[in-house]
Amino acid sequence: MKRCFAVVFVATMLAFLLGGCSTLDSLNPFASNSPKMAELKPIQPTADARVVWRESVGKSDLYAFAPAVVGTSVYAASKGGDLMRIDDGKLAWKINAGLPLSGGVGANENLVVVGSPKGDLLAFSSADGKLLWQAKATSEILAPPALGEGIVVVRSGDNRLAAYDVLDGNRKWIFQRPTPALSLRVTAGPVIAGKYVFAGFPGGKLIAVSTANGAPLWDGTVALPKGSTELDRVADITSAPVIAGRAICSVAFQGRVACFDLGNGNLVWAREMSSAVGLAIDSGNLYVTDDKGSVHALDMASGASIWKQDKLSLRRVTAPLPRRGMVVVADAQGVVHFLSREDGSFVARMATDGTPVIAPLQALGNDFVVQTSGGGVYAIEAR
Template identity: 70%
Template sequence: MKKYFVIACAATLLGGCSVLDAINPFSSSAPKMAELPSIKPTADARVVWRERVGKGDLYVFSPAVVGNSVYAAGVGGTVARIDDGKLVWKIDAGMPLSGGVGADEQLVVVGSLKGDVLAFNSADGKLVWKARATAEVLAPPAIGDGLVVVRSGDNRLAAFDTTDGKRKWIYQRPIPALSVRSTGAPIIDGKLVMAGFPGGKLIAVSPNNGAAVWEGAVALPKGVTELDRVADITSPPVISGRYICAVAYQGRVACFELGSGQQVWARDMSSALGLAIDGPTLFVTDDKGAVHALDLASGASLWKQDKLMTRKVSAPTVLRGFVVVADVEGVVHFLNREDGSFATRVKTDGSPVRAPIRSLRSSVVVQTIDGGVFAIEAE
């Protein structure tokens, strides 16, 4: 994932931010991308269907899956619903978009660079309501318990009523002088809304009023310079049973008790990409492109697949015995869940995959920067 670092001045939080491409670790001075290793496929994979929405450009648009429906969007304003490979509707949101997609059975929600939050009817794509966040919307909104929760570029959480878009509450906290531009969505689970923040903090707040319930330290900033001290959570946390886990850039991967926020374990690992849980195993893609399998209860290493180093590998997802990741050339890799070995791979449109890969029953859904949406099946 291409990282954009943002200077966030505490005194001018809403206005004085700038992008520092010079310290982008995937610039032309970055290590040469590894060649794809030859493999002997042990599984068959195929593209089940494909569709096109607008390009992503510099933004990360994550497809949303609800039942058999896939919702996808692009920077030009296109929002689409695809059911079993058939285009149900495609609309123009009427403005450029920068974040999305969040969806449930009733609503499809996206956001804009100006902080607009747009909610459409999932059945026909008609606008239901429009609201405003406090800054640009870069992450997919979360929907649940009658709320749409939006994370804005100033690292605030805002909750809106799903019926009319009325704002219910805002959560904000102090942030460090330097932070990573985050596309990590909040998540809603039962009585908590959870999100990762700059400084390595995982926060749980009440969906009723936005008050903090608990705070966990995934990473502890360290070093002499502000750049050394960047330790931000830029991907969504994941939940399984009583555990909630998160990973931080220049920090650690850690798991906590969901109810109390008490840390169960932590180990050093840097990732701005994300993680996935399947049964007793936690899967993480680190910043160098290696995919790790860790024991969920203890954090012990089970295996590591490092043959995709420097290929800007996506966050993992798990499907039917495979750990699935995609890379900068749009290649989707299926790894054997038990040992991380390559099972098979599938090419898409040749452009990078930055968005999280979604599971769709027996398939995975991948969205590329060029706007391709692919459902891929392997067995």
């Protein structure tokens, strides 16, 4: 029996929406026959984890608000329009944007940028939260804006990239490409690296465009759509790419994980893997959370498997974050899991407020920041 449902949970709870009908009840967590998430078994901790500080910013609901970190300052936003700056655990300022928010946060030393469901792009002073300028995107803003090279780059819900001047918000360029009939709504923002802006698109393409004018520079194939139905052929990149040295890597839902040469887009290696939440890199490994909730460690040079942790099945696990010899993920019950970098075994576990962690964890020095959908903002360290 066909079921239409707007909200699709694929590895991350409410991380993106599918614009259409699905015949797969297994994708719907409210379906009576949907698979159940794995129960957590007791572990013997070998690392110490603690909350360094905690704040509350307001609920995210369906949106994936990722906090932004600039030095020791953390910026966080909520659906209700609240925006705050936290310095070393102390609230520096808190304002309300005056309208609901859906995408954020992007920040640098001078600017904090968020977006709304109606495509409003709002830029505030990092120093005191004063509104500096406001611009309009072509549709809803679900992803954190990227700042660099004198521009703010925004990915809108219609899969367009647009660049705005950091000083006044005037639009400098826009990039768009054809999209398939069915695609996933993406909460991952673009990445700016020097003269490049990188973003993944429906159809499994990783695109590099120029920061100067938005002209396409190269594209790499992370996945090739395949199958007999439109749903089967969904092979979208829904997470941000990661960069290490001369390599940039990306992963697609119902596709592959692939690494490319940063300068020319030549494929270095690829292997089959499906993920909707993303990946991370450290000095020698690439880490991926797949769409069943398993966390993989791969050799950065070749893509060969090093280990796999599959005891978090269907817990809607976030993208991994390497920290202090560990790999950290969080899940739909707000639990933070610490895995050994060497073999993927559990070394620590910590509960937050019990609400889902949807947005990616963010590095804060040697520690990291977690924002829950219930509005909790936690700085956590583990040793």
